[in-house]
Amino acid sequence: MSLTLSMAAFALAASISPGPVNIVALGSGARHGLRASLKHVTGATVGFSLLLLLIGLGLHELLRHWPAMTRVLHIGGVAFLLYMAWKLASDRGELGRDNHTPPPSLLTGATLQWLNPKAWLASVAGIGAYVGEGQTALLWQFTGIYFVICYLSIASWAWAGSVISHYLDNPARVRLFNRVLAALLVASALYLLLA
Template sequence: MGVLFFNTLDSQRLKITVPSSHRIFLMSLSLSMAAFALAASISPGPVNIVALSSGANHGLRASLAHVAGATLGFCLLLVLVGLGLHQLLLRWPLLGMLLHWGGVAFLLYMAWKLASDNGRLTNTHSTTAPSAWHGVAMQWLNPKAWLAAVAGVGAYTGGEQHLLWLFAWIYGPICFVSVACWAWAGSMIRQYLGNPRHVRLLNRGLAVLLVGSAVYLVI
């Protein structure tokens, strides 16, 4: 009877402690995922450079399509890498090479668009503002995004799909806010760019940064 009593107590303790420890594990893992997402999303890169330029040239509202596209594009990339896309690229190097050179070409195209802009600020949703598809394409052709996806999946998911989906759900809002901050910063700069000449100088400076990113990929 005594053994049965203590076994009952032990089983009750397990029912209490195991879920509690699991919650603590998920909380600490979620915080670590959030910190990784913030560091990777807020740091300078081609996507954020374009968001800054779009905010300065077209305002925050017109730039949100690019922000949303970049967020959706990265979350999709993250999930597909977690489901085995990276292994597919390792198996088919030609596909990886096409993505690599496609990224170089796309960065140079965006740099050309910035450098050739007339410098006139628009207050409406201009058709020249980067679209959601631009945001998606920039993430898929962005080596920084691939590195972040591969590193994040390797560090936090351990091949577990439920952790992969948790990572994507955490990463999405943080990525959106981070890229939007760059667009917002551009919209704040906008008030000091009344002269089209100043806008052109800013755009050409950002274009040089994009060209630098493309050159870095080549070498």
């Protein structure tokens, strides 16, 4: 297997698997449609790519010297997941013109990646596996491959949400769907606390 294919396989496995960013994309796609969800998809992809690039350029060394910062990021990520779960669980599920809940923004997507321990682990593992010697050309190649695959992976979750949206034709179903997504986010947060 070529190095490029190996990088792509790693990026796909890490990006397409369920996680907080993909759960939010699924919910956004169901509630707002694919087009409106692309801001979140773009923000999450840019946020992750920037994180990957900075870790490759040495951010992980800085965090090794300040372990308290790692803990702050971890706790902040869990708190952000719980906040998003609360927002979903408390939504009344009302549809139509009176519902002014905006789709997740570009900034929400990027912030969610930076507070997502899964993103940090994928970045550190990927850099260790593919750019361990610190070759800048390989870092840029890996970041570019990851950008494309990450975007398509998160977008596929938003698309899946838009496909199932026609099943969410009444407030009771929307509330149930939102509460299932909220439970998944809480489960992700608890896993991260216990890991």
